[in-house]
Amino acid sequence: MQFSELGLSADIQRAVAEQGYDTPTPIQQQAIPAVLAGHDLMATAQTGTGKTAGFTLPILQRLTAGANDRLSRVARTPRVLVLTPTRELAIQVEESVRTYGKHLPINSLAVFGGVGINPQIAGLRRGVDILVATPGRLLDHVQQKTVDLGSIEIFVLDEADRMLDMGFIRDIRKIIALLPKQRQNLLFSATFSPEIRELAGGLLHQPVSVDVAPRNTAAETVAQRVIECNREQKKDLLKHLFETRSLHQVLVFARTKHGADALARALDKAGIKAAAIHGDKSQGARTRVLGEFKEGKLAALVATDIAARGIDIDALPYVINYELPNVPEDYVHRIGRTGRAGMEGEAISLVCHDERPQLKDIEKLIKRNLERVVIEGFEPAAHAAPRPPQPPRGGRSAQPARAPAKAAKKPGGPQQHRSGSRHR
Structure with a gap:
């Protein structure tokens, strides 16, 4: 299968080709048609399988293919929210959005902690189509009323298993409660523990399941x-x-x-x-x-x-x-x-x-x-030689x-x- 067979616009295909790709990975072959069709998605995928493009490409297509594209709307509130566990991943997902959306009239922004909040506020005021965020900083913006999540059409929860490992479940539930009830939900996780399945059960509606990384299988390559x-x-x-x-x-x-x-x-x-x-x-x-x-x-x-x-x-x-x-x-x-x-x-x-x-x-x-x-x-x-005695390090082992x-x-x-x- 080629990217040209997935129903993506010429502008998106051109951006993909400029990155040197012509053949979609297995998760992209399965996820892209499901997202384009408007289905909720529950995907088992480890980092490195091409999952980011698996949701980025169809989201870009959906934002620009309908009558409600950015050029025809007045409101400048985000239409897509991608939630990630770490600032590094937020930066990389937003870079992917810009890379594949370079020929489209789409604005994106990543918001995360560790940096000043004022430039992020300025970016939100200018208008954002796709917002990529870590949970804590997003709730900071919500508290300061600098972001409006009332127009979110597509919600992506990326690396959900790591989200739970890092203790973000309460923040995730707070954020979900702020989103419109009618929306498309995409959940990606390397593993699906009982806790993840419980979260998915309350988030997803009749999801399409995509499994390209059997649980805890090390990469064969x-x-x-x-x-x-x-x-x-x-x-x-x-x-x-x-x-x-x-x-x-x-x-x-x-x-x-x-x-x-x-x-x-x-x-x-x-x-x-x-x-x-x-x-x-x-x-x-x-x-x-x-x-x-x-x-x-x-x-x-x-x-x-x-x-x-x-x-x-x-x-x-x-x-x-x-x-x-x-x-x-x-x-x-x-x-x-x-x-x-x-x-x-x-x-x-x-x-x-x-x-x-x-x-x-x-x-x-x-x-x-x-x-x-x-x-x-x-x-x-x-x-084994006996382990040498270690002096205490102020409480940190x-x-x-x-x-x-x-x-x-x-x-x-x-x-x-x-x-x-x-x-x-």
């Missing part, structure tokens, strides 16, 4: 390998991989913010241009670092799980798990950063004795045994392995809710 090593060898092994394999544009995952900062400094000191991205960084710093990584100015971007959610980079070749996550589902999200939209990628996990239980859980989840590799000069010892998986998730949820919505 990603080559996944485990390099076994000792805990104390990891930094030197990581440097060795960069030097011997000429790695570039690598997304490296660390468990903690402190660990991400320390690892980025160590790589930088070794001559490997690196930076860290996490919730403690200001919005300006995060945007700058992400831009440098996309442009190839950084060889490595060291990220925590929540900070990496929403990082959308075409043709990202490598993901390295410097530390395995405590929650096995997060492994699937991590490696989904590469091997996107049918392209090949590689995910490498550096695994020490302490992390073997997490590795076992991951393999059970993805229903496959990962290939083990040992690098000469970095062979693991037969038995740098030893995630000592906490159970559920406890490790708690600090990230409310903190990200505060920093990712209202204040950052």
